[in-house]
Amino acid sequence: MSPLGPLLLAAFLFCAGIYGVIARRNAVLVLISIELMLNAVNINLVTFQNLLFPDDPAVTGQVFALFIIGVAAAEVGVGLAIVFNMFRNRATVDVDDADLMRW
């Protein structure tokens, strides 16, 4: 199987994620964009595992992808909690309003 399809998909997902992180105002959508980027990385890991080390009995790349999925779930938990608290304090989830850490 040609790796071109999965790699293009991963590149597309990563760029979409970067666009979302930089351009979206809604904090929830920013978190979802981060998930897109993480999943683009997972696709890359699995793809290169199959491409470069097809005989690796430990399937390191795929295991690594599983770890990332786990960590991403934890990250979403923490991120959503932050967003939830932000909404409680400021009645908005617009990241442009979260500008306390400035000069």
Place this chain on the structure above:
Amino acid sequence: MDALLEYAWLAVALPLLSAVLITAFGKQLPGKGSEIGIAALAVSWLLAVGIAWETFVNSPSAPLERSVDWSPLGGGFVFELGMLVDGLTAVMLLLVTTVSFMVHIYSREYMAGEPRYTYFFAMLGLFTFSMLLLVVANNLLLAVIGWELVGLCSYLLIGFYWEGKSNQDAGNKAFLTTKFGDVGLIVGVIVLSAGMFGLTDTPFNIIQINEAAVAGELSTTTIVLGMLLIFLGCVSKSGQMPLHVWLPDAMAGPTPVSALIHAATMVTAGIFLLARLFPVVAQSQAVMATIAIFGVITLFFGGLLALVQDDLKKILAYSTISQLGYMVAAIGVGGYTASVFHLFTHGFFKALLFLGAGSLIHAVHSNNISDMGGMAKAMPHTFWTFIIGSLALAGFPLTAGFFSKDEILIAADIWADAGFLTGSLIYWVGLAAAFVTTFYMARACFLIFAGENRSHHPPHESGKLMVAPLMVLAVLSIASGYLFSPFSPEQPNFETWTATPILDTDSTYPFTEEVAAGAVAGDGILASEATVVAAEAGDGPVKVLHGVPKWHPDLLAIVLVLFGGAVFLAWRFYGKGLPERDPTLHMGGFTRVLVAKYGFDDAGYRYIVVPVRDRLSAAATYSSNVLIDGVVAGVGRATKNAAMTTYGVLDQKVIDGGINGAAFSAAWWSRQLKRIQSGDVQRYAAVLVAGTIVLVLAFAAAR
């Protein structure tokens, strides 16, 4: 008992301590400080008596020298702080502390009610300390320090009544006149010690100087120049002509001060110093002749001046000058013992006379003998003691003055026998001056005690505190003479007491040996035909110590005739009170010369005081105010301008500008740079991505 000598410094230090304590606490005490002074002097006096006794009975005793190094003079020379206790020191200690003690007691009553009573006693203490410092000093520098300190105390006490302009002038005159001689003294000390360089580490040490002189290690130039310069100090301090002019004016001070400083102690400092350095003096015929000539001029012409005085204290002042002349002359004719002995007895009877004069002045409120008269009945104690003092001064047989003055004349006679003209000169002039002395003292005594009371106050005897010192001093004025008289034993007597190991019984004068050997016979005016006679007679060299005096019936007869004649003459003129025409004031040109004091004071005023005051002072003021101050002010102004320029340009512009510029630019940059921290997370993320892309492209390009 010998340990007592070790404590001689205590006798010196106590009066200083008393002066300090009186200054600090005197005013709060019931006696206003006088009790501290009297107590300190009492202890000092007891110590001095002990030391005197110790050195006297053990005489001739070895000198005790104790010193600590005070400060290095550089070049390995050391300035010692030390004391030298021998018979001569003990004599002076005894004299100074006794007279000072008596004067302290006397002053307690005499000065009562004075506004500066406490200050007076502090000054007395300071003076006593200074004089004792001079006396016990083991080196010439320390002696000079004491010498200058007594001069300072003298100045302060002459000007004690400084409200009066004439008293201030008297103080200034005394200070400046003695200072003139002090310059000579200091230069002389330096010359003498310069001769000691190379011989010792302590070139000012008196014993070492004396030993070096005797051993012939000092050059003749050093000895002659050094001793003549030191003698200049003695001329001014000990009232020798022509620098005697300050001493009569010094009578402006309180009478106890005149007794202590200007009769008994300070004015004898010069003679003390000559006696201290006698082994050096004895090396040079020229020095001894100079000293003798100054002495003989002073003893005669100084005494004459007393004839025309009306002020009792001035009569005594001129008699002091005359007696100091005797002492100086005695040094010049080899009468070392005679000079010190006369210094010793004179201290007692002259202090007695001055204190008696104070008692009289206290009673009649006038210094003038023309305002007194008939005091014998009203003031019996003062009368008797004053008469004893006068007899001693006039040299009446069996008083102290007789023994000491005759000793001087005998020394002069011995000197004349050795072939020196100065000996004969002093012998005959000394006898003539004794006549003058007797006459003016008899004149004073008749005018004061005989006839009618001419004062405006009913006279009264002084109190106990004033009479007691008079009596003590009267006893001493007689008793002190027996220390060295035909009655005294072979040993100890005054001569063995004051003889130091350098001056033992075999000491001679180096130049008399040559004279005796006929080597320099007929050399100049100083050696005469008698030289040859002495040489032929084989008398041998003159010894410094003359041994116990013998009776000299011829001298005794002359003295008695002179005494009787002078008293008779005085009785003829003054026995019945103040005559209409005072004969001493009607002797034509002679009186005019005496009243003008030989013109010394006028000449000094016209040729020294006026030019110095009007020209030298003006020039000095100009050079100080205009020249020196101008330069100083110019330098100051230039410095200020330079400083202002430096401040304006360097400090304000360059340095402050640099510092401020650094601060301002930092602030400006921080204002620009802080905008980066926008707090906008998405912008950070965008920059992060951009940076990553740039890095990836950079690495790709670098590949």
